[in-house]
Amino acid sequence: MAIEGGTRGRLAWTTVALLLAAHPACDCGGGDSMSGTCTTSADCPAGAVCVDGTCVFSDGGADGDADAPADGWDGGETCPGPVCGDACCAAGQLCIAGTCCDADRACGGMCCGADELCRDGECVLDCGDDPPCFDECCEADEVCHASGCLVPGEPCDHPHDCGPDEYCEPTIGRCMPRAGIDETCEYRPPPSAFAPEVEWHWA
Numbered sequence: 001m002a003i004e005g006g007t008r009g010r011l012a013w014t015t016v017a018l019l020l021a022a023h024p025a026c027d028c029g030g031g032d033s034m035s036g037t038c039t040t041s042a043d044c045p046a047g048a049v050c051v052d053g054t055c056v057f058s059d060g061g062a063d064g065d066a067d068a069p070a071d072g073w074d075g076g077e078t079c080p081g082p083v084c085g086d087a088c089c090a091a092g093q094l095c096i097a098g099t100c101c102d103a104d105r106a107c108g109g110m111c112c113g114a115d116e117l118c119r120d121g122e123c124v125l126d127c128g129d130d131p132p133c134f135d136e137c138c139e140a141d142e143v144c145h146a147s148g149c150l151v152p153g154e155p156c157d158h159p160h161d162c163g164p165d166e167y168c169e170p171t172i173g174r175c176m177p178r179a180g181i182d183e184t185c186e187y188r189p190p191p192s193a194f195a196p197e198v199e200w201h202w203a
Helices: 002-022
Strands: 048-051 054-058 077-079 093-096 099-102 116-119 122-125 143-145 148-150 166-169 174-177
Touching (some): 143 174
Antiparallel strands (some): 048 054, 116 122, 143 148, 166 174
């Protein structure tokens, strides 16, 4: 009887082993790959990504190059534009540096912000007709100075017209602060005829 019981036990374990071999281990993700729900992109069929809990297929955007949904697919959505990381881009958008970007904002491998424009392949601050002053746009009564946007000082013709911490900016004829100016830079003109003119004299 002991031998018979042992034989039955071995037969039972053999049956269990065969059943496990016929049904490999499942992908125990957090979603149902055929219903369209997901927790991560691993829960979705090949060619789809998990976006906000839903498996999304890309139609490839304008080029139409995309993987088709798997056989038996009865859930999820189709992304109208390219799939960019875990995001679904709108139709006409591009995937640039992991971000969905409107085509008119694409600039040299970057995506310009809403307050920027593309200039010479770089995104720069959009200040209308005027160029940006470092990282800001100057107001109508301001000028771009070495220290940023500021309102210029009093009118001047010579350095003596300005205060001790100012200089006379000849391009606008106004006193400007010396702060931020590299005073070690100097221009040395080539040698020429020396013809001084009298500016002041005493009788």
